[in-house]
Amino acid sequence: MTALPHSFAPRRGFQRRCESTIAWVFRAATYAILLSGVFVIGNICLKGLPAVTNSFRSLEQFPYVTNTFLFEAPESLYVFEQDGVKREMGDKEYRSYREAETARATAEGRPVPEFKAASYVYAAGGIWPCIVGTVLLVLGAMTIALLLGVSSAIFLSEYARDSVFVRFIRLAILNLAGVPSIVFGLFGFAMFVLFFDWNVSLMAGWFTLAFMVLPVVITASEEALKAVPKGFREGSLALGATKWQTIRKNVLPYALPGILTSSILGIARVAGETAPIMFTAAYVVRDKLPWEVSKFGDFFFQGVMALPYHIYVVSSKIPQNEYTQGVQYGTAFVFLGLVALIAGSSILLRNKLRGRYQW
């Protein structure tokens, strides 16, 4: 063994190599996750983006431009050859085209041309009803989940005294978080669709989704409430405030950023889950938009199309061909964008609140 130059000189050996190897293992794991994330998102963006960018159409009147993929309902695609040119048309366009051709041929005294077109379901048009449906489902379900969840969190953290019963409630809530979403779907189907006789409807979907995210909302809201210093409560009570005044003015506002953080996670789940809505709220296809109802009450009791369910339908329930891929990836891309948008706005709101209340 060679003598070390001085007592602080590095010693080489197994332990040293171990140190650097371990650090690299952790680093590699992180990079691998990053890589797969980039791959998944990149793949969807790359393949889905054209579906959106290729669908811009100019309009005669305001707003002069539209995007058929984003703002139209799904249609069948008709592919046919006419005068040696291969043409692709959506359902409505194809029908008017056929009428026009027939009329023209009759006027010119020619025989009516024969139309032989191959049709591909869902391959034309867009996903507007699905976007609308998903946004409605998210808004309604999160409203219900936050109202119920925050109320229950306030009860558990501010009012309930520590007892066996309260501990049992907490345990039950935690267990609820582990229930698979398909089970929630079946529960919603049995409870809301059949027992309450709400049919496949927004209401049934809202409550099913709300129950699914409740455990997350309750647990996180409770944590957020607990994080508010005890001094704020005592200080307020010592000034003669009642319990509810204290909570409303001096606890809840400071817990709100934390509650919103949890609801952001909830939003992603509510928007993304397919299983709970497939029995309770989602239609494969619906030609009317949700606000096209005869009376206001019907609004809550109608089924809607939804993005995740639409992805499921176009990926596994229809014949696959070269035209379906664009729709699948396009829908997934829009879906990611929509979730990012909703979550992003909640993050902005949260940061704004956080800036206002800091201690």
Next chain:
Amino acid sequence: MENTSPAAAAPTRSLAMPLRATPKDDAEPVPTLIDVRNLDFYYGAKQALFDINIEIPDRRVTAFIGPSGCGKSTLLRCLNRMNDLIDGTAVKRGAIKIRDIDIYGPSVDPIELRKRVGMVFQKSNPFPKSIYENIIYGLRIQGVKSKTKLDEVVEKSLRGAALWDEVKDRLHESGLGLSGGQQQRLCIARTIAVEPEVILMDEPCSALDPIATAKVEELIHELKKQFTIIIVTHSMQQAARCSDRTAFFYMGKLIEFDATHNIFMNPKNPQTEAYVSGRFG
């Protein structure tokens, strides 16, 4: 309330100043405001206070001293029923009367009680709102809306707490931007804004440096003209400097209660003497 700042008016007092309490403070009898009789208090199964009897004089400063866990804070928190917030606490025997009303009686609303008996905490707890909003918090919850009234109370309370000159230009900035001593005086201002009769102070200076402590003590001296003050303190010097009466607690019992001068100069009980002379505690 005087409208001049006590901090500016009073001569600067050093921490090394001699004991201020002199027998003449109690030359004439002072009416009793709070009368505690035979009080037994429990945290669950554990008894925290044993047969406490104490008569707290009106518009005087009463100090509670004693080693940690002796029950002085517990008694203080009994006086505005803050102990109600802790599970399993109970007054098992005896009574606390403020102006002859039993505050644990069935007809007493603790919310109303706490409006009359304010509290300043060990750890200053300004709310994460503006200085202005901190002061008017108590009035807001009572439903006071008039802007002139609120402005008036803010100025009066801040002057009362000797804080006005330091913060008058930044009333709408966060109360958390103040220094530790200013925060504690803000809490005092917030308490006097609801015009209580009694101010309970639970070790108000334990987190403050000597200069901030001196300011709070000066403030206490000013406040006793208008309020009855009870201060729990670990610092015997503080009790000697700013109180008129001192109660010494040990193991949940009231050992001795007398004029501050007597407690420090001429204690009757050997335990008190041992404590104030620094032989234990």
